[in-house]
Amino acid sequence: MFALDNESIIGVQNLTKAFGNFVAVDNITFGVKKGEIFGLLGPNGAGKSTVIRILSTLTRPTKGTATIGGFDVVKQDNEVRKLIGIVSEKMIMYNRLTARENLWFFGTLFGMQKEELNRRIDELLELVQLTKWGKTQVGKFSTGMKQKMNIIRALLNMPQVLFLDEPTLGLDPQSTVEIREFIRKLNQEHGTTVLITTHMMSEADLLCDQIGIIDHGKIVALDTSTNLKNAIAGANTTILTLEIANLTPDLLTTVRALKCVETVSQENSSHMKIHAHGEGAFDSIIDAIRANKGNIISMQNIQPTLEDVFLHITGREVRETADQKIPLAEHPRSGHGFGNSSRGRGR
């Protein structure tokens, strides 16, 4: 289903990475075309970061191969390094160095010459409007400014492929929008191929040409955002939120027990969101609520989002509030992600 072709600038074939007994990346295969924005979507611990670390030569795969621009990430790692830029979750910069010094340091490691590097630094600082902060130590920057620095650092060597690992994590809404705009601009104006990981469905929806949904180290779906959404809309799936005045745990349990219902989640004290499938699902849900003296105030049938796609495919929600047909009171809150938290983080 995910066949590789010659157009792919990133080619991943049967890639597996195991840390001891824990398989972080489980036999995945996919390709990214030149000039594409490819999103790896999945909850924390799904193996997104590990994929990026392997592709950027930071970690060796246990099995399988990966190529960037035709170069093998293991055997020709230094060739690969010349083609790529990486923005990892952790900020790659030294707080006690100024913005310019940081860029200068990393630029020289790429073998860039003095004039060329100076020009490039001016250009990049201008691009993210940090020119007047060039001589300020990065430690004094705000998180948003730091993330901009983090991104332009990855662009020093004019990479053909840019890896972005959760680039908007922990940013305020304004910075988030700015960073997203910047990524889009980079892709459109310079034709940079972008591989971005995110656990935010909306971000993937907004940015990506292709989306790979990754869960427990496996790619479970790969297509454009629209196709993914259409796929579940046509799959006889009903998604609705109900506002109920007297929403009780008992009522939730009753609805959850229905055969047609896949998942139920409580949004707040009066709203619940239901995923169901099959003919007549809608009727049986309403009947069940009425039979239990549920007082329905309002009801909304929802257009599927990527989040629903994820839910449909994995049977779980990405957000932590998701539940998997388990009583709300016993829902585990600990751990990093969702669902089977005992698996820990894949890294």
Add this chain to the structure above:
Amino acid sequence: MKMRGKTLMSNSLRIAWKDLIELFRNRLGLVMLILMPIFMMGMVGFIFPSNNSLNHVSVALINQDAGFSGSTIGSQVFLTALNGINNQTGMLDISNATTIDALKESVQKGDIQGGIVIPSNFTQCLLSGQQGTLIIVTDNSNPQISAAMQSALTAVFQQMGTMLAQQKVITLNPALNATSALAIVQPYNIQVEGVVSGHTSYFDFIAPGIMAMTVMMSVMTGLPAAISQEKEVGTLDGMMVAPINRLSIIVGKTLAQTARGLLQGVIILILASVLFGVHIQGSILLVFGLLLLGVFSFVGLGVVLTSFAKDQETAMMIMMTLMFPMMFLSGVFFPVQQMPWYMQDISKVLPLTYAADALRKVMVLGAGIPQITTELTVLIVFGVVMTAIAVPVFKRAMTR
């Protein structure tokens, strides 16, 4: 090949430059860097006992001398001599006690640290041609003070004994002068002469050791700390995704740590000679050469530790575990010869022992390269072996 070596070196220098900028912009860290050797020297130099450090030891004196034919000349002479010597050295604070039981009780209470008892038959023995016995009561709970007091008092008694014997010899043979009489009583005289002239203190002993230790430790501990810190913060990835030789990371970091260590070494050297009166007899160049060789011998160990330490905390734990035995077993603070044989054996496999030894020979005794070839050989061999182990281990660890 030559080209690659050049790129490796220039990338290493860039990384070292970056590390040093970070170091110098960290004000508090820099202050600590300078304060640490000052504290170390001051502390170690002043708390350990030197020759005349034992003073104001309070002792009680019990004079039970009953005399002989109405004369107590024996104890009188003894007391005069004791007071005379004590006035010069100020070693003892003498008080009087009445009974041995009272004296022992005072020791138990901690009021005094010991006592001298002149028995009732003291003069009688002396005047009837027998040895006079003196009793020293010591505090068993404090062996160090008790041993020091014992040896000091013994010296006093010896000196007095010699004086008495000298007088008696003259009485027996009035033809002899005082010098000849002394030669009969004590045929041997000891004169101490050092390899180099002048007075040396405990500082002369510890300064080279501390220097060697600081410089070498800064590489052994600084390297894993610096790399694991960058690993934790994430900046190491920034260097790892650059198309550079992995070795330049380790070489660059080592250069920076060496510079930091040498800076501390220089501070110690200046402090030692300005504040603590240490004279450097040998060549300064050789001193620095030795320090660099010491660094080289420790780099491999540092790199191996770096490869094993996943995070900074683990790195620090490993450091601490290794550092303490090294500090105390390498003869930096105490002479190796003082230790039991098995500890001396351990000491012989620690490179710091040889570095400290060689440095001491050069700084205090003015030795040159020919006198320290053994130490040099050991350091070079240790360095080469450790580096040979370290490089592949590091390369593997960096691409897990």
